[in-house]
Amino acid sequence: MASKQLSLVVRPRGKPIKNLPEETALTSSSPASDLYAQLASQSKSSVDRLRITKGSDGSLIPNSKTVTIADTGLRDRSAISVKDLGPQIAWRTVFLVEYLGPILIHPFIYALRSYLYPNPAKPFSFPPPSQLQTLTMYLVLTHFVKRELETLFLHKFSSSTMPLFNIFKNSTHYWLLAGLNIAVFAYAPRASIASDTLSSHPAITYTGLALFTVGELLNLQTHITLSALRPASDPTVRGIPNGIGFGLVTCPNYMYELLAWTGVCLVSRSWASVLFTVVAGAQMGVWAKKKEKRYRSEFGDKYKRKRFSMIPGVW
Template sequence: MSASSLTLVVRPRGRPIKNLPETITVSSDASTSHIFEEIAKASKFSIHRLRVTKGSDGSSIHNVQDVTVYDTGLRNKSAVDVKDLGPQISWRTVFIVEYLGPLLIHPLIYLGRPLLYGTSAPASPLQKLTLALCVLHFAKREFETVFVHRFSSATMPIMNIYKNSGYYWVLAGLNLAYWSYGPNSPAAKPSNDLLTYLGVVLFAVGEICNFDTHLTLKNLRSPGSTERGIPRGLGFNLVTCPNYMFEAIAWIGVALVNRSLSTVIFIIVAVGQMGVWAWKKERRYRKEFGDKYKRKRYAIFPGIW
């Protein structure tokens, strides 16, 4: 097929987009990212705020380099619908901010014990260990956000930063820290050495294996691309998302160390949310890869869920 110039009819969908062009002209062999560039240039909107779908069937057109305009089925005079997704913020920024909360809150509440609890008694060994585990966990999260994770989408709606940060800052930050470092906390009492050692082992195994799964997921996608692959490696033959399984194991280790109900509550909420994400990913894998993908019966815990 020889390249030809296509005129696409551009239609708004949802909220009005100022300066949205009525038509754009693109080459049939240009990548679909060129559609986004032309619309963004004319409308003065960020590419990341635009969702483009085919007017004929509503299927999404993705902002990628490896799919041509012709490949999408668009032809001369075809219509595309453009939706304004609203103000956006990068995924990386959201992750950095949401993990920064508990990373700072735990040391602040620990150091502020005399003011918060009115006690001059030193923190117990378990409370010191709880602080170390929580700081290590969220420092690892920040490291992975900056140096490991590759995101299939560049941005998300800006309101997500408030929702995500509220979850981490309140539930993993204030909730865990306040009830862990007080003089009446179970962690302030003498430790059970067996439970403590088991908790530290579970935490270490969970964090190391979780990091390994994140490296596996990273290597599925080359820098700057949005292609997806089938993950294989540690835990991926057992469940859809072993990264969530190992995350839960690490937090069970923290719960055995500080023996606080607040940690158990956080684990229950976190596992519930991760389970929803894992089943969505399982359905996506089945749809996207078909028979190439070995279907999983369990999303995050073998034999359980």
């Protein structure tokens, strides 16, 4: 199809955007990313702050190099709505900051437990951490160091940024629930495992260790599969994932993460670990259902619909 020059009617959505033009022009064969770049330049704004939707049905126009203006359904004199998303921060930065919390907090409380917990009768005379308390710390650190490495070297983000406020919301979840909450109770001198060795209730301990190891390895494999679907040249491109677990649920990465955290719960025997696992699981369940809906909408009959999005037979 021959490329045509198009004139698009531009309307702000929400608060006014300074210098946003009332019209903009480009060819039908231009990538959608050119529309974002053009409007960002004209409004003297950052591309990452703009969200562009079709005026006809409100559907998102992706900031993609592989989707053309013609592919979006826009025609000459079509209207588009432009929204200012506000101050942004890189997704990668948010992930690195939020996962750093437990990595710092757990060793800190573990190392200084004699100074952080009151013992009026014999100040600073607590026995050293038990083997299970030490193992708990290593499991938590392994999980979040893995997350950091995946963020740096594996994950590809369809959007380069997210709203700045999210760094505080996300960090609260990880720094408080996974960091302070678990560490304070798991390493307490009076914790249920404070005097336990690896041979104390070995069936529970080694089952937990096995679940953690299997969960983390399968979670990594799933992340590798998902990353391979996105070309480095255009991470907005999506594909239908296949591999271990994808035939059972929409998001096996969430299923395997819950498996790993179930292992942490068994090793730590702490209600604080259970609390974090339940809260994290509920949030991942919401994300998984949204992803199933998105797959159905985006891929249509090409996608084999899943009845369960995160846990077979349950969720």
